[in-house]
Amino acid sequence: DAMVIQNPRYQVTQFGKPVTLSCSQTLNHNVMYWYQQKSSQAPKLLFHYYDKDFNNEADTPDNFQSRRPNTSFCFLDIRSPGLGDAAMYLCATSRGRGRGGTDTQYFGPGTRLTVL
Amino acid sequence: AQKITQTQPGMFVQEKEAVTLDCTYDTSDPSYGLFWYKQPSSGEMIFLIYQGSYDQQNATEGRYSLNFQKARKSANLVISASQLGDSAMYFCAMREFNTGNQFYFGTGTSLTVIP
Numbered sequence: 001d002a003m004v005i006q007n008p009r010y011q012v013t014q015f016g017k018p019v020t021l022s023c024s025q026t027l028n029h030n031v032m033y034w035y036q037q038k039s040s041q042a043p044k045l046l047f048h049y050y051d052k053d054f055n056n057e058a059d060t061p062d063n064f065q066s067r068r069p070n071t072s073f074c075f076l077d078i079r080s081p082g083l084g085d086a087a088m089y090l091c092a093t094s095r096g097r098g099r100g101g102t103d104t105q106y107f108g109p110g111t112r113l114t115v116l
Numbered sequence: 117a118q119k120i121t122q123t124q125p126g127m128f129v130q131e132k133e134a135v136t137l138d139c140t141y142d143t144s145d146p147s148y149g150l151f152w153y154k155q156p157s158s159g160e161m162i163f164l165i166y167q168g169s170y171d172q173q174n175a176t177e178g179r180y181s182l183n184f185q186k187a188r189k190s191a192n193l194v195i196s197a198s199q200l201g202d203s204a205m206y207f208c209a210m211r212e213f214n215t216g217n218q219f220y221f222g223t224g225t226s227l228t229v230i231p
Contacts, residue, residue, distance in 0.1 A: 031217045033219075037159075040205075040224075040226075041223070041224075042207060042221040042222060042223050042224055043161070043207075043221055045218060045219075048217060048218070050217055055216070055217070088159050090159075090161060092161070092219075094211075094217065094219075096217050103149060103211055103213065104149075104151065104163055104166055105151070105163070105209070105211070105219050106163060107153075107160060107161035107162075107163075108160075109158070109159065109160045110159040110160060110161075112159065
């Protein structure tokens with residue numbers, strides 16, 4: 001089945017120690033998104049890629065970076081995690097603007113990040 | 117201004133009863149899509165139902181239906197015959213097709229189904 005995969009499902013890191021979260025998709029979608037979601041809140045968009053074009057949200061801290069080496073994979077790098085970065089990180093995909101038809105966003109299962 | 121507004125932080129419904137979760141939206145783009153997602157305690161966001169701005173009929177998917185009132189800019193989710201497994205957070209979202217690729221989310225409604 002076509003899907004969005006996130007690894008790992010649970011990640012524990014230490015304060016200030018860089019961490020990378022990964023996302024892959026078999027949907028062949030053009031757009032990949034990274035969201036941060038804290039408890040009982042809506043997902044907050046950090047950034048997204050339309051193909052190789054990177055789109056950063058204005059309020060995304062510089063501590064968060066992303067890479068998309070190819071259509072299938074996208075990575076979220078947190079350079080120096082702080083206690084406030086503990087959250088669920090959701091990856092999602094969609095076909096993207098101009099592709100016609102319904103542009104539904106599909107999510108992976110998420111990575112729950114703990115910062116000690 | 118908020119693109120998506122969900123005014124019900126929490127809702128309770130008796131098992132087997134129907135429940136309506138409210139969602140209003142704000143956009144000037146004539147072409148847009150409205151989505152509902154379910155997020156159980158496991159954290160995964162599950163797509164439930166879609167309504168396009170040009171769709172003439174209300175969307176339905178099994179026990180889910182979307183009460184789309186375009187003039188009022190509302191897109192309420194109706195869940196019929198509630199089941200215990202419906203207990204979750206529910207998010208309304210919108211995509212404006214003529215602007216960027218962003219999806220805008222509401223703050224969510226926590227639904228609890230009571231046996």
